[in-house]
Amino acid sequence: MDQRRIFQFLAERIAAGQPCALVTVLAVQGSAMRNPGTHMAVAADGSFVGSLSGGCIENAVVAEACAALREGAARIVRFGAGSPYLDIRLPCGGGLDIHFQPLASADLPLACLAAIAARQPYTVAIEPAGTTCRSGWHPAPFDPATGTGAYGNWPAARLVLVGHGEGVAALARLALTLGLELDALSPDERALAALRELGLAPRQLERTTDTHLLTSDPWTAIAFLFHDHDWESALLQRALALPQFYVGAMGGRRAHAARCAALSALGVNAAAIATIRAPIGLFHSSRDPDTLALSTLAEIVRAYQAADFGAALG
Numbered sequence: 001m002d003q004r005r006i007f008q009f010l011a012e013r014i015a016a017g018q019p020c021a022l023v024t025v026l027a028v029q030g031s032a033m034r035n036p037g038t039h040m041a042v043a044a045d046g047s048f049v050g051s052l053s054g055g056c057i058e059n060a061v062v063a064e065a066c067a068a069l070r071e072g073a074a075r076i077v078r079f080g081a082g083s084p085y086l087d088i089r090l091p092c093g094g095g096l097d098i099h100f101q102p103l104a105s106a107d108l109p110l111a112c113l114a115a116i117a118a119r120q121p122y123t124v125a126i127e128p129a130g131t132t133c134r135s136g137w138h139p140a141p142f143d144p145a146t147g148t149g150a151y152g153n154w155p156a157a158r159l160v161l162v163g164h165g166e167g168v169a170a171l172a173r174l175a176l177t178l179g180l181e182l183d184a185l186s187p188d189e190r191a192l193a194a195l196r197e198l199g200l201a202p203r204q205l206e207r208t209t210d211t212h213l214l215t216s217d218p219w220t221a222i223a224f225l226f227h228d229h230d231w232e233s234a235l236l237q238r239a240l241a242l243p244q245f246y247v248g249a250m251g252g253r254r255a256h257a258a259r260c261a262a263l264s265a266l267g268v269n270a271a272a273i274a275t276i277r278a279p280i281g282l283f284h285s286s287r288d289p290d291t292l293a294l295s296t297l298a299e300i301v302r303a304y305q306a307a308d309f310g311a312a313l314g
Contacts (some may be wrong), residue, residue: 002050002179003153004116009041009049010109019044021065022101022108022131024124025052026076026142026149029095036142037124037151041109044069052096061098068100074130075100076147097142099149101131108133112153119155119217121309126150137310155219156181157245157304162205162214162235163225164188167250170289171223172198174297185213187231205231211238218309221246221300223280229255233262240272246303248277248296277303 013020023040040050040058042065052061057079068075079096103109108124111133115122121137127148134150142149158181161168168184168191175182176198184195184202195202203213208231216222222239226232229251236259239247249259256278263273281295282302 003039003156004113004179006039006041006050007109007112007116009043010103011106011113013041013043013047014103014106014109019069020103021069022103022124023050023052023061023065024099024101024126024131024151026097026099026126027144029097034096036149037139037153039124040065042066042069052098057096064098065100069102072102074102074128097144099126099131101126103131115153116155119158119219121152121154123150123152154309155217157300158183158217158220159300160214160216160220160222161185161225162222162239163250164191164231165225165227166191166194166289167225167292169194169198171225171293171296172200174290174293178297178301183215185210185235205235209234211235214238214242216242216244218243218245219304220244221248221303223247223296223300224249225280226250229259232259233266236263236276237266237268240268240275245307245309246277246300247275248280248299250278250280250292252279 010020010022021042023042025034025036025038027036034052038052040048040052040061042048042062044066046062046066048062051058064077076097076099079098108131112122123134123136123138125132125134137152137154138150139152140150159175161171161184164186168186172182172184172195182200184200185205186192186202187205192202192204211234214235222244224232224236260273277299281292282299283295
């Protein structure tokens, strides 16, 4: 979820006239903290954004990036198991093949930023001729023989909050800390004011049938935090019909049984109703707003990481 700041760093530093390198994990052997396709951005002055480990190789990575910038040529370096760096070992015992690409212009980071802003999938393709950003999700594993690989990126998780009470602002604060995109709908003036204080632009629900205010894409999670469940039915019906990877609703098992009955009466099919995460969150005994927010956000992040967006998009 840190891709935007990595490419923003590259675009800004290059625009300021400072050479930069895009660093990419090509392949992982054994255990490692980060997956193939993970990036770092390194400027010629040694400043950087992102990480490829728990801190055990970052200094060496920056040194290699600066060397690649001085030479003006891409390189692939092995870290960990099988690496020429005999004094650098990953605590997990694994190995990383890492690519260093000096950037002659800001074209690549700007193309990636445009895809991120448009919430469209994009692919970073690494080839001997250079590294490019391609539209769409078209990953290909690293081929050591040719030095090529392609790494697809889905849009970051977006969270839509629908509800009232203190739990709405508590979840918004935590989600903003993690860097999620946020939208919020509420009939509660206090909740709306608290969301505005966080720098958000929430929209007010005037009636239970304001379903047109609810929008999403396949990378959106929708969390319902209503104590008054009469607000939910039409909005939940709308949420289940929209593209999304998660719909969760607050309330105990008895409240959820009543919710399911209300949705069934509206004509929502049983398979769609069964996808609602309720009680919301990973641990269901959460009573205070902050713990409920942590429980809910943890469940949303896990659902995003487990989602097969390729299958969802056909």
